[in-house]
Amino acid sequence: xxLAQRKPLNLEKFKIPRGRVIIFEELCKGCELCIxxxxxxxxxxxxxxxxxxxxxxxxxxxxxxxxxxCLFCQEVCPDFAIFSEKVEGEGHG
Amino acid sequence: xxxxxxxCHCGRNIASVVDxxxxxxxxxxxxxxxxxxxxxxxxxxxxxxxxxxxIKELNLTHIIVAACTPSLHGETFSRTLESxxxxxxxxxxxxxxxxxxxxxxxxxxxxxxxxxxxIEAALAKLTYAKPLTPLRVPMIRKALVIGGGIAGIQAALxxxxxxxxxxxxxxxxxxxxxxxxxxxxxxxxxxxxxxxTPKMVEVAHHKNIHLFTYAEVKNIEGTVGNxxxxxxxxxxxxxxxxxxxxxxxxxxxxxxxxxxxxxxxGARKAIYIPFPQAVPLVYTIDLENCLNSKKLIVCExxxxxxxxxxxxxxxxxxxxxxxxxxxxxATGYDLIPLEALPEYGGGRYQDVITSLDxxxxxxxxxxxxxxxxxxxxxxxxxxxxxxxxxGSRDPEHxxxxxxxxxxxxxxxxxxxxxxxxxxxxxxxxxxxxRAAGKRYEEFVxxxxxxxRVLYLRGKVSKVFRKNEKxxxxxxxxxxxxxxxxxxxMVVVAPAIISNNGGKALAQILKTPIDEFGFxxxxxxxLRPVESPAIGIYLAxxxxxxxxxxxxxAQASAAASxxxxxxxxxxxxxxxxxxxxxxxxxxxCGICVxxxxxxxxxxIKKKKKKYAQVSKAVCQGCGSxxxxxxxxxxxxxxxxxKQLFSQVDALLEG
Numbered sequence: 001x002x003l004a005q006r007k008p009l010n011l012e013k014f015k016i017p018r019g020r021v022i023i024f025e026e027l028c029k030g031c032e033l034c035i036x037x038x039x040x041x042x043x044x045x046x047x048x049x050x051x052x053x054x055x056x057x058x059x060x061x062x063x064x065x066x067x068x069x070c071l072f073c074q075e076v077c078p079d080f081a082i083f084s085e086k087v088e089g090e091g092h093g
Numbered sequence: 094x095x096x097x098x099x100x101c102h103c104g105r106n107i108a109s110v111v112d113x114x115x116x117x118x119x120x121x122x123x124x125x126x127x128x129x130x131x132x133x134x135x136x137x138x139x140x141x142x143x144x145x146x147x148i149k150e151l152n153l154t155h156i157i158v159a160a161c162t163p164s165l166h167g168e169t170f171s172r173t174l175e176s177x178x179x180x181x182x183x184x185x186x187x188x189x190x191x192x193x194x195x196x197x198x199x200x201x202x203x204x205x206x207x208x209x210x211x212i213e214a215a216l217a218k219l220t221y222a223k224p225l226t227p228l229r230v231p232m233i234r235k236a237l238v239i240g241g242g243i244a245g246i247q248a249a250l251x252x253x254x255x256x257x258x259x260x261x262x263x264x265x266x267x268x269x270x271x272x273x274x275x276x277x278x279x280x281x282x283x284x285x286x287x288x289x290t291p292k293m294v295e296v297a298h299h300k301n302i303h304l305f306t307y308a309e310v311k312n313i314e315g316t317v318g319n320x321x322x323x324x325x326x327x328x329x330x331x332x333x334x335x336x337x338x339x340x341x342x343x344x345x346x347x348x349x350x351x352x353x354x355x356x357x358x359g360a361r362k363a364i365y366i367p368f369p370q371a372v373p374l375v376y377t378i379d380l381e382n383c384l385n386s387k388k389l390i391v392c393e394x395x396x397x398x399x400x401x402x403x404x405x406x407x408x409x410x411x412x413x414x415x416x417x418x419x420x421x422x423a424t425g426y427d428l429i430p431l432e433a434l435p436e437y438g439g440g441r442y443q444d445v446i447t448s449l450d451x452x453x454x455x456x457x458x459x460x461x462x463x464x465x466x467x468x469x470x471x472x473x474x475x476x477x478x479x480x481x482x483x484g485s486r487d488p489e490h491x492x493x494x495x496x497x498x499x500x501x502x503x504x505x506x507x508x509x510x511x512x513x514x515x516x517x518x519x520x521x522x523x524x525x526x527r528a529a530g531k532r533y534e535e536f537v538x539x540x541x542x543x544x545r546v547l548y549l550r551g552k553v554s555k556v557f558r559k560n561e562k563x564x565x566x567x568x569x570x571x572x573x574x575x576x577x578x579x580x581x582m583v584v585v586a587p588a589i590i591s592n593n594g595g596k597a598l599a600q601i602l603k604t605p606i607d608e609f610g611f612x613x614x615x616x617x618x619l620r621p622v623e624s625p626a627i628g629i630y631l632a633x634x635x636x637x638x639x640x641x642x643x644x645x646a647q648a649s650a651a652a653s654x655x656x657x658x659x660x661x662x663x664x665x666x667x668x669x670x671x672x673x674x675x676x677x678x679x680x681c682g683i684c685v686x687x688x689x690x691x692x693x694x695x696i697k698k699k700k701k702k703y704a705q706v707s708k709a710v711c712q713g714c715g716s717x718x719x720x721x722x723x724x725x726x727x728x729x730x731x732x733x734k735q736l737f738s739q740v741d742a743l744l745e746g
Contacts, residue, residue: 006357006443008349009471010460014360016347017394039384039391068347070384070392 019069019084023057027081030054034073034082042066043073057082096219097128097153098212099144101135101160103190108133110194112205116159120212125220127151136166141173148177155222157215159187159208180224182668182730185215210743217742218735225668225729230709232318232664233418236655237262239310239598242270243641244633244648245423246292251652252421253301257659260415261296262305262324264594267371268293270425274354276455276463278641279505280536286370286458293372306373309594311412313601314691316710317628318418318664328408330378331364335403338366338374342395342404350382352460356450358468359460364395364404369458378404418664419628419655422602422612423648424595426634429484429492429588437480437585438556443469444563445556445583448502455509465513467582470561474581476518477510478565479503480553484588486524492588494609497638499586500527504537506584507546519546520578522553522567530640549576556583589638603689604629612636622651630654669713669730671706677725678703684717684726693717 021043028050034057035043042063045055059067067084074083098120102108113131121129128151134140135158147153156179158170163186171181189208197204234257238249241263249261267273273293275285296302305324312323348363361367363383364376384392385406396404428447431439438445444467446454457463467474481503485496500523507519526548528534540546553567565578591610599606604626605613612631615623622630630651633644658664671684671692680702685693692710695702704726706717717726718733727733 006351006468008351008355008358008360008460009466009468010359011349014349014362015344016349017345037389037391068392070347070394072391 017069018087019067028056100131161190187211187215214742218739227665237417240423241268244644247648266377345394423632479521483585496589687720
């Protein structure tokens with residue numbers, strides 16, 4: 001079995017940081033930088049429009065708990081429209 | 094010129110085929126030969142004394158010894174000449190054993206004639222021989238050890254304790270090699286890491302050892318006593334001098350990947366140490382799996398968490414140049430991949446694992462804390478089938494050799510499994526049990542007799558899945574019946590193969606490897622730790638499959654060879670070197686391109702270009718001599734004149 005295909009037996013021992021993504025829809029101008037750069041690719045463009053008429057980022061369904069709190073979305077957003085909040089009691093891999 | 098010819102009987106090896114009396118009479122008639130005699134064993138003490146006495150008595154100036162190959166006793170007879178006051182290069186050996194009596198056993202008459210021809214050829218070459226004196230050049234008394242497994246560690250410690258500096262290069266982030274992966278060692282059941290870790294720590298703290306981990310040897314130039322080595326340090330993205338090994342970075346790293354050290358059965362983060370006892374205790378970032386890349390830094394979690402600010406994503410690879418006098422190759426082994434063993438379900442079923450995988454499952458610091466669990470569902474297996482010789486002793490897999498250690502570790506695995514799961518069943522398919530070693534046979538016998546382990550003599554033809562279980566189809570050749578065993582887990586003993594990087598390293602070192610990629614020694618019995626490239630020594634499984642005790646013994650032997658070399662400040666080199674005849678040389682530069690050692694340069698003096706040979710670098714291989722269109726280069730002791738007259742003498746009549 002190639003090493004990469006194996007499922008490690010001790011995954012429960014490994015914890016990774018978790019974040020909760022918070023998006024201020026009304027501040028977004030739909031530049032999509034956060035979607036482009038999210039390393040876990042958990043964001044997508046909404047179907048809805050905000051007040052200013054832009055599509056804004058939303059979490060992909062089923063990936064609500066997948067944020068790893070790297071804060072890069074917060075870093076790249078030109079409009080301070082997205083940030084992540086650390087979730088205590090970190091999740092498993 | 095007064096030539097003495099001495100013909101050896103080599104007991105009956107030569108004399109039973111070659112008519113030595115006829116040969117003696119005929120050789121005595123040759124030009125310049127003033128004395129010719131035969132003797133039963135010239136290599137014996139009285140035989141050498143006889144040569145010595147005759148040289149002095151008859152005032153002989155040149156000697157021909159017609160005996161075995163010069164690679165066996167060339168040195169012996171050269172010393173005999175020296176003790177009689179002659180230059181050692183005024184000796185020629187006519188090989189009338191390997192090249193005559195052994196290969197022409199059925200045609201003694203022709204063999205005898207050929208023996209005379211060989212003596213005539215030796216005489217023709219000797220006619221133009223010149224006395225030579227060895228070159229003495231200063232030696233750099235520092236050593237390079239390549240590979241930080243148990244063999245490399247032992248060799249480095251022995252040389253360092255002998256008072257000389259050692260550079261130890263390991264390609265992985267930590268010292269330890271395969272031995273660090275093992276649980277317990279046969280036949281004493283010592284905990285592997287308990288006996289290895291103190292040695293790793295000793296290496297790290299030794300004042301004479303410069304340790305390069307996560308580094309590789311990129312280039313080597315020069316020759317014994319004066320090697321120039323380029324070491325490539327791969328970037329860890331963590332500064333070794335700043336990292337304290339506190340583990341804070343690991344907790345915040347969001348990337349989990351399989352740990353190669355645990356054979357993928359355990360996990361690690363993208364910033365990691367391979368195992369808790371790692372030396373040096375410095376973390377490494379695996380940039381392939383890290384969220385960051387060379388171009389974009391996405392995640393700074395570890396950077397922010399690191400108190401001593403040891404993390405640096407801008408770290409570049411670095412080249413370090415060092416000079417050493419001797420090199421020890423201890424690059425170890427690999428295992429044949431499971432995918433290459435499809436008949437045993439390798440690569441197809443998760444519960445078909447290798448013995449090295451089982452070592453990680455048995456190890457207290459392994460992914461399961463020492464509990465044997467199936468990779469597929471984590472359950473403790475109720476039965477295990479072991480398949481020995483998986484790939485080895487099997488020309489079908491291109492590995493006809495025995496991997497040597499599998500019989501022993503399989504017995505150990507059976508014992509450890511039975512102790513952990515007393516009601517578990519163990520079946521072992523074997524071809525022969527090879528337990529040659531101190532207390533090895535007793536160990537295997539104990540397991541066969543006391544542990545209720547079923548040894549089945551025969552091979553396995555197929556492994557397939559049936560629901561949650563694996564079915565092993567094989568044959569028991571002692572009863573002649575086919576057997577079908579349902580089991581929870583299959584452990585194969587894969588063939589030991591040469592290390593992946595060994596071939597590239599052999600090219601860098603310009604040292605030979607055999608058809609399986611293992612490094613070759615000068616003589617398998619009498620010079621087992623020396624590579625044919627002088628100044629390069631071998632230790633451990635880089636040469637052939639070996640267990641720990643043999644690797645350690647060979648490492649110490651290689652280290653003692655290095656220490657013997659370093660006992661002198663200058664090194665004597667064979668004067669068999671290329672010489673340029675400046676009058677004939679046109680400076681065309683063909684020899685510069687031909688020289689495999691980079692020993693020749695074209696220089697310009699008084700408006701004339703010509704080749705110049707660095708005597709310390711030249712190995713006397715003769716490539717340049719063959720390539721030179723103007724016959725301007727001659728290798729001393731093997732000049733064109735000598736070789737042509739030798740060939741002429743052979744072809745005459």
